Amino acid sequence: MEGLLGIRESLSTLISRKFREAYKNKDIIFSDTSLAIVQTQNGIPVGPNPFIPYNFLFQLRYCPALAKKPTSTPTSKPQGGSSDTHKMEREDSKTEKPKFNPFANPAPELLIAQVPRGNDNIKYSHALILNKFPVIKNHFIIATKSNKPQTAVLEEDDLSMTYACLRAWSNQRHDPAHSKRLFSFFNSGEHSGASQPHRHLQFLPVEDMLRNEKEHFDLLIDHMTVQAHPDLPLYQDPALPILHFATPLEEGNLSASALHSKYVMLLRAAISAVQHPGEPFNSSSSFSVEDNSGSAAVSYNLAMTTERMAICPRRKEGAGILRGASASGPDSFVAINGTILGGTLMVKDEAEWDLLRQDPSVLEDLLAELGYPLLSWLSLEPTVTDARM
Template sequence: MKLDLAEPLNRLVGSKYLSAKSSGSLVFSPTELTIIYSRSGIPVISSSTTTSMLLDLIPVQFQLRYCPALSKKPGASKPESGASQPKSKPDPFENPKGLLVTRLPDQSHGTHNLVLNKYPVIPRHSILSTIEFKKQTDFLEDQDLEVTYSCLQLWEAESTDEVMSRLFAFFNSGEHSGASQNRRHLQILPVRDMMGPESQKPEWKPLIDLLMTEPLPDQPSILRNPLLPFCHYAMRIPPSPGAGILNQIYQCLYDRASSSLQSWNEECSPEQTALNSYAGEASISYNLAMTTQAMAICPRRSETAVVPTANGEGSVAVNGTILAGTLMVKEKSEWDAIRQGQVVIDEVLAEIGIPQSSYSGRPSSTRL
């Protein structure tokens, strides 16, 4: 899909971000950032002697952000299952005054608005929302995926920095996913801005890049990292895919995630899990992530995980940024407990998703 833009996309987003921040249309909240380590790892072969090769594990690095300002953010409405319109508060994407970057794919035939996040914790955080009201809990459609991929591709093409110029897109769907608005929207973050201070940039890379280490035995087109503590499924995206290919990948991943979650809950038989129509409301909560290289999905069974703290008990809410390897807390007691190692990130991930040690998932009905 060709996007008809008056200026390069990264310049449009950057200039609008600066003007919206200056005018007060958006409120940026800085965060403290640290790196924490999973007990899981990425397997690598290392030669420790001249005669033997040993398998080592490189610990997976996660970003932990602390943002107390977000505890004062106005409460957002939750998507209501079966609701055709937002009910509890105005729709922020219906008329995004001061935050609209552009219509896509073009001004006269737009299907999506590219708008800035009103309360970002990462600079240049933008959102692709449907111009026509569509539900966040419904299946994604061809245009959602194609416009999103086109943004990712164009942003990279406009930059000369191959490593730092990437975008990470994510989608939260369902009551356990971290979604907060009813209108369908995908969110986009520049990887450069996610990396934080210069001193930490060499250490961290988006988790989605580390997911594709091993094919599923019964469905080798789907990849995962079996050492991570939560079930996830990923597929590589071929160069210049059309909307049909993107949707086929999405449906294949959704099938697998749906089968995993339904089997965990023991709600239905294998025959029932093969009946997804990919229209209307999805039957599970999940997070989807996309780069130009890959698409990944994580089935969800809880929005939050309990965090034991010095003051008793706190919690950490997780959305689709977990597939980038980042999560955030608002309370200092939670920040201290996690960064000081009193809470293990593996336990948090297993609680909000499906523990990978317990279940690997049934075969999907969709094959690529």
């Protein structure tokens, strides 16, 4: 399926070259980060599965520059103030400009390629674009050519083009001894951490998430190998304290329809668990994956590698973790997007950075607040089945 892109050059080489050029010309704003690995102290006993012998690891990044990154939504107005302040607010509301859409007409210096590429009879459906404000090198995005909503259910070509990027990245290796991996994630819904309403998925090279070549860090999605349903290919990592599901992606070229079927199964499982907790879920369960507005019925994060696809329904985008004198008001807020399924998060406040490193239980509490609890009806006997193919 990697041939679907129609890109003759190695994808990793193309992205790396475009990133270096954009950085050199100051077309992107790259912010370096401090990095730490947070490990839970006692593991997380979840439901009837406290027998799981390992603790889960999270990659914690500290990036003060995140506080300066422009957002797609206007900042909230301060409460109170003088009559002049209120007058200015009224004037601002009258002259508010349309939100900038970076994916509608991508800047040439950020545009990597329009895909799929081929003969003139093939219409481009997506664009590969550099992230304007990366904190990890070679962070890039795939966005729909037309302005489709981020909240709608993904379509077959969204998934097939994403999967093609994943396979192209891993198959075009310069050094067979050092495999290259790409992690893709998608944020959908008001509680998912999505920042742009134009549909897009994001990619992070796993090697660029590490401090050096010798460092080893497993993506959280890689550990979702414990069978969670008696009949369906649904798997979990019981050490992760929130509701999530994963399904394996068999080796070889999966068709677009097969990929979409796996995605819909994950989405249906997540919706069923959120809307009908404690009730059994099966392939014949009858309910819609969309709400009345045409959006997906839950906020969620989706992640993909060449081996696995995973989903995590969300009930909050973030939460404050600082207490007492350490709290800094509304700015003390840790938000997590789809990188949650990779096992990594970023903070912009030094006090948050210190607290999460010193007391890993804060991370467990944060995750529990942002997601839904695991449901006991999904758990089976303590037999670990490795879903990696």
